[in-house]
Amino acid sequence: LKLFTNPTNLPPGPPRWPIVGNLLQLTHLPHRDMAALSRKYGPLVYLKLGSVDAITTDDPTTIREILLQQDDVFASRPRTLAAVHLAYGCNDVALAPFGPNWKRMRRICMEHLLTSKRLESFSTHRASEAQHLVRDVWARAQSGKAVNLREVLGGFSMNNVTRMLVGKQYFGGGSAGPSEAMEFIHITHELFRLLGVIYLGDYLPFWRWVDPHGCEDKMRQVEKQVDEFHSKIIQEHRMERKRKEAHGEQDDDANMDFVDVLLSLPGEDGKEHMDDAEIKALIQDMIAAATDTSAVTNEWAMAEVIKHPRVLAKVQEELHTVVGPDRLVLESDLVHLNYLRCVVRETFRMHPAGPFLIPHESLRDTKIHGYDIPAKTRIFINTHGLGRNTKIWDNVDEFRPERHWATDGMMNNRVEISHGADFKILPFSAGKRKCPGAPLGVTLVLMGLAQLFHSFDWAPPEGMDPRDIDTNEVYGMTMPKAHPLMAIARPRLPAPVYQSK
Numbered sequence: 001l002k003l004f005t006n007p008t009n010l011p012p013g014p015p016r017w018p019i020v021g022n023l024l025q026l027t028h029l030p031h032r033d034m035a036a037l038s039r040k041y042g043p044l045v046y047l048k049l050g051s052v053d054a055i056t057t058d059d060p061t062t063i064r065e066i067l068l069q070q071d072d073v074f075a076s077r078p079r080t081l082a083a084v085h086l087a088y089g090c091n092d093v094a095l096a097p098f099g100p101n102w103k104r105m106r107r108i109c110m111e112h113l114l115t116s117k118r119l120e121s122f123s124t125h126r127a128s129e130a131q132h133l134v135r136d137v138w139a140r141a142q143s144g145k146a147v148n149l150r151e152v153l154g155g156f157s158m159n160n161v162t163r164m165l166v167g168k169q170y171f172g173g174g175s176a177g178p179s180e181a182m183e184f185i186h187i188t189h190e191l192f193r194l195l196g197v198i199y200l201g202d203y204l205p206f207w208r209w210v211d212p213h214g215c216e217d218k219m220r221q222v223e224k225q226v227d228e229f230h231s232k233i234i235q236e237h238r239m240e241r242k243r244k245e246a247h248g249e250q251d252d253d254a255n256m257d258f259v260d261v262l263l264s265l266p267g268e269d270g271k272e273h274m275d276d277a278e279i280k281a282l283i284q285d286m287i288a289a290a291t292d293t294s295a296v297t298n299e300w301a302m303a304e305v306i307k308h309p310r311v312l313a314k315v316q317e318e319l320h321t322v323v324g325p326d327r328l329v330l331e332s333d334l335v336h337l338n339y340l341r342c343v344v345r346e347t348f349r350m351h352p353a354g355p356f357l358i359p360h361e362s363l364r365d366t367k368i369h370g371y372d373i374p375a376k377t378r379i380f381i382n383t384h385g386l387g388r389n390t391k392i393w394d395n396v397d398e399f400r401p402e403r404h405w406a407t408d409g410m411m412n413n414r415v416e417i418s419h420g421a422d423f424k425i426l427p428f429s430a431g432k433r434k435c436p437g438a439p440l441g442v443t444l445v446l447m448g449l450a451q452l453f454h455s456f457d458w459a460p461p462e463g464m465d466p467r468d469i470d471t472n473e474v475y476g477m478t479m480p481k482a483h484p485l486m487a488i489a490r491p492r493l494p495a496p497v498y499q500s501k
């Protein structure tokens, strides 16, 4: 439905140049640039990015309008070049435009992969990864040198996710081996880097012809590597299924990883199996969506807590009461750790996993607050800006978990880690495109943190004041700390607890 061919009442925004529009006003931290524009022009800002219409907001009411009231208008995604090359031609879930393909893939996720029953079936794996995490840090702590927490937390997330997806562990004892792990890490990092780039070819058609940095070539190269990696995994799973069939072994539902599950499902239009490309797109999405988000969040939370010894002491006091010194943390403890849950909410406020939601795109012309929003407008929901919006938060640069204690996030005596009714934080988004992996994401984050704060005391590297831990970020699809977090760990539980089975 086309209401306006020539919208006259666009939302306010900064003056723009011919051809490039507002592109040159964005720096290497576009979420901060856009937040500054929101402060200047109000809750809804219009930008022209090359040939693309865009809006940005950091305001709860406007966000609710976009994600809930007008969910059916704004539930699509732009077809960026990175999405085309790195998400199997946008035939995945996360980067797919709104339509029957996205609906089908999302349904497969919800009904077969991310169900509570399926997640429950991996709880033993998660417990063993949690134990592996503690032992890993314990071993590293023996030297008294600072531990690289980015490495440790990255391994924890990656192992949890790949065990569930492809049945393998990539780091530690019985892992798949260093060369396969390195290959996997390398392509995942490269993929993330490319997905995060604001690629000018998406905004200026002529740029694609020139491509001075060879960005599209690089995307094609990574696309090929990713595809080969997934082909190998699917091939291994098929061979294992054949072997089982030959021996008359049944598929045991409780032991199936995600690739097994997808190989067992029928395809579209009565086909016996899903296409390989569909399976690869889904697996790739899960790896990308699950690994970095939880690892980045854990690193930020550790950085803020170690920076604030007062908070660390309170977290440990709670762990002492709920868990006690004689055992490691169990998943069943996590609902009782309300102060730690506040720490995670506060981490999401200050350092959301991604500085923006994945860009949404409008399907047709519409209006917000009386302003014209043309079809195919790209929506930048500024979650980083939302958490630091001075109209809704006091002392925005202060890390203070207590501010979440009595919020509307409190339900059944449990601090909820989600947006709540007031939309003042938005860790997992809302509406049709909200994160389908939120329960798993929350578990991975809480488990990693609870385990590390319970088992160890933490301090910055020798000679550094906690207050000097830096909290600069870099922009990307996710928003990691600029420098890996290094900290000294001192075991605080009786020695046998670290060795117990």
Ligand code: HEM
Residues within 6 Å of the ligand: 093, 094, 095, 106, 109, 114, 285, 286, 289, 290, 291, 293, 294, 297, 353, 354, 357, 358, 359, 360, 426, 427, 428, 429, 430, 432, 433, 434, 435, 436, 437, 438, 440, 441, 442, 445
């Ligand atoms: C702390 C961990 C996580 C955080 C903070 C997080 C956050 C998000 C956010 C903000 C979005 C974008 C929503 C939008 O554009 O409106 C998203 C999408 C998505 N997430 Fe997560 N996520 C996490 C973990 C996971 C996990 C563990 C999985 C699956 C195993 C997952 C699967 C997805 C998928 C498939 C989408 C795309 C949904 C769609 O476009 O329909 N996420 N997530």
